[in-house]
Amino acid sequence: xxxxxxxxxxxxxxxxxxxxxxxxxxxxxxxxxxxxxxxxxxxxxxxxxxxxxxxxxxxxxxxxxxxxxxxxxxxxxxxxxxx
Numbered sequence: 147x148x149x150x151x152x153x154x155x156x157x158x159x160x161x162x163x164x165x166x167x168x169x170x171x172x173x174x175x176x177x178x179x180x181x182x183x184x185x186x187x188x189x190x191x192x193x194x195x196x197x198x199x200x201x202x203x204x205x206x207x208x209x210x211x212x213x214x215x216x217x218x219x220x221x222x223x224x225x226x227x228x229x
Contacts, residue, residue, distance in 0.1 A: 175219055178203050182223045189218040 178184035184203045190196040199213025205226035 176221055178223065181205075181226050183226055184221060184223045186219050186221045188214065188216040189220065190216060192218055194218065194220060 175186060183205050185200060186202075187197050187200040190198050197213070198216050199211075201209060201211045203209050
């Protein structure tokens, strides 16, 4: 019993010293400000040459989405006109 407890304690202490490695930093997509049309285009790679999907939030509140998301988004915003 004591041997199992010491072994378990040693295992806990050994793993406590192991640093946690993240899979990568998440990139936050900025919120679309009121009065703006926002488009997020997702690309296949960091060079932003091949778009694979996107989402547009229009001034009237409607949303259009196509394709898929990826780790490489680019967000553009345009101020809505007063109609």
